[in-house]
Amino acid sequence: MTEPRAIFADKPTLVGEKVLLRPVRLREDLPLLRVLLQDEEILRWTSGSWTPVVPEWDEALERRTVDRYRTRNDRTDCLDLIVVDRSTGRGVGEIVLDGWDEPGNSCTLRIALGPDGRDRGLGPEAIRLLTDHAFRVLGLHRVSLSVHSLNSRCRVFQKAGFRVEGVRRRALPFNGRWVDRIEMAALAEDWGHELPPGPDPERPAGVLEDDPGRRLTDAEWTRLRDYLRRYVVHELDQWDCWRIDTAYGPIAITLSNAVPEDGHPGVWRAI
Amino acid sequence: MTDQLPSLTVTFADKPTLEGERIVLRPVEAEEDLPWLRVMLNDPDVLRYTSPEYTPVAPEWDEAMEKRIVEWYSTRNEQTDRLDLIIVDKSTGRGVGEVVLNEWSEANRSCNLRICIGPDGRDRGFGTEAVRMATDHAIRALGLNRVSLGVYAFNGRGQRAYEKAGFKVEGVRRQVLRWGDEWIDDIDMAVLAEDWL
Structure with a gap:
């Protein structure tokens, strides 16, 4: 067996219009990481419980966080970057590629933005920058992710160019009921191309685009x-x-x- | 949850024998099963439909492989977070495949199902019956809410068996498997307790 390729060994800085993605700098980023790890909205969509328990920031949690993030830049199986708001120069969130599948040449993406990074279009840009890096620089073929169906922010992924591939029904318990999980992905071959237009409102929905003369049975x-x-x-x-x-x-x-x-x-x- | 939790007297640690019409599902008996399992694991269709990567020919069956397989099948009955059962053809009493419930999530009350049938058990409806029986066990006995699976788009036989057993397509994960020069989609399917009961 050969050693797996160290796909994420390089820790680049990616510069966009409103955001910049850069490697983790533990001392500088610890206050941000603390905000992210205690943010109720982030916990709600990632911890799987409706009323998330905000963990107490004690010595043990701080040590766990430091241990985890100190080694981020040495890891070759994941790429953790800090999302920096260029208008203030401050870190506002984290975006990650991991779950590399070598035979399928694919990986997964996740993002968490703290309160200072929300509702300003930073998310789609950060997602676009990192996905672009995955396709164009790392040569990956597919980037996928899943989102809680009640998380109204899931549309940032569509804005960034991801497509819904399916809905895993009743996959998660939430506030006394079951909710779905939405599966999304972007493919290298689609990346950068315009999405195909939606159905033409002038045309009946039962007719297929490629052969307008034929109808569904x-x-x-x-x-x-x-x-x-x-x-x-x-x-x-x-x-x-x-x-x-x-x-x-x-x-x-x-x-x-x-x-x-x-x-x-x-x-x-x-x- | 709004739905009632059944009393959980049955767990993944229990290895039941389930009697069907034409098949029986029973725990692994390594000594008896290993000879035909070896044959099944080298079958070209099994390799094609179950490999996570391009495996056009069976890898060489060396000592390391033998050790791995023996180790794997002789420890299946000790597992407490998954259920591996052998599919037995009732007309001959011989094992023809396996059906597995794995990737159990206690919090989400869900698991994954997979099935593998050797050449002797194909095209006779065994797959559909085995999937139905294992799913029924997962939902009624283990009290799960959701059983899901992935099937490659080029495995039409698998898709038909799952559909007949009651699974519904939830999505198509595009181009996840490189098979030779082709990209193959993975179809996500699932069944929910509310549809099953």
Whole structure:
């Protein structure tokens, strides 16, 4: 067996418009890390409990944090960078590539922004910068991640160019009920290309783009309508995703109440 | 949770024998099972559909491999966080494959399912039945809320068996496996207790 390639050995500084990503500098970043580790919103979407318990910042936790982050820059199996707000020069969050899969040439991405880094468009830019690094510099083929379906910030990933690949139903317990987990990914071959336009509102939703003369069979169309109806009747605050095998090949359908801004009026009219 | 937690008298440490119509699921008996398991693990279809990476030919079966396999199958019944069962063809009494519940998450009350059937057990509906039985055990006996699995897009037989057993497609993870010159998608499927019961 050969040693695995040290894919993330290099710790670059990536400069964007509003943000800059740079390696961890423990002494300087410890106050930020403390904020991130005690932030209720971050804990809510990452700890899996509705009412997150904010850990007390004691000596033991500080030591654990120091131990963990002191070695970040020596690790070759993950790339941890601090998200710096260029307007103030201060660190506001953390963004990470890890979970490298050598045969699939893929990895996962996660990001956590503290209160100072939210709602200002820093997230999509940080995600875009690091994903771009993964594809263009590291030569990766696929970057994926998963998001809690109630986390309304999940759209930053779509803004950055990720696509929804599926919805793992009832994957997480949350506030006395089950919620879904949304799976997203970006592929190198799509990266930098414009996303294909949504369906044309002037065209009935049952007609496929590549061959406007042909229609779905009645059975396929009924099934599609049943899916959509189920979605509307069922839970509008949840995402859903289905695959229909049709005579044209499989059709993937992804829906959420966040979609209309991207424009799927054809589908809505059909319900 | 709003749904009732069943009394958890059965755990992953229990290794049941489950009686089906045409198959029986039973714990691993290493001595008896190893000879045919070796054959199954070298089967080209098994390699293609279960390898996490491109494995066009079976790797050489050397001493290290032999040791690993013996070690693996002789310790399956001691595991307390997963369940490995052998699929037995009732008409012959012989083992033809295995079905496994693994990646148990206690907090999320979920697990993963995988199945592998050797050439002697294919195209006879054993897969569908084994998946149904193992899933039923996971949901009714172990009280899980969710059983999920991944199946490569080029494994049509697997997809059909899972669909027949009641699994639904939740998504398609694009291009996760490099197989020769091709990228292969991974299809995510799952079944929920609320659909099953």
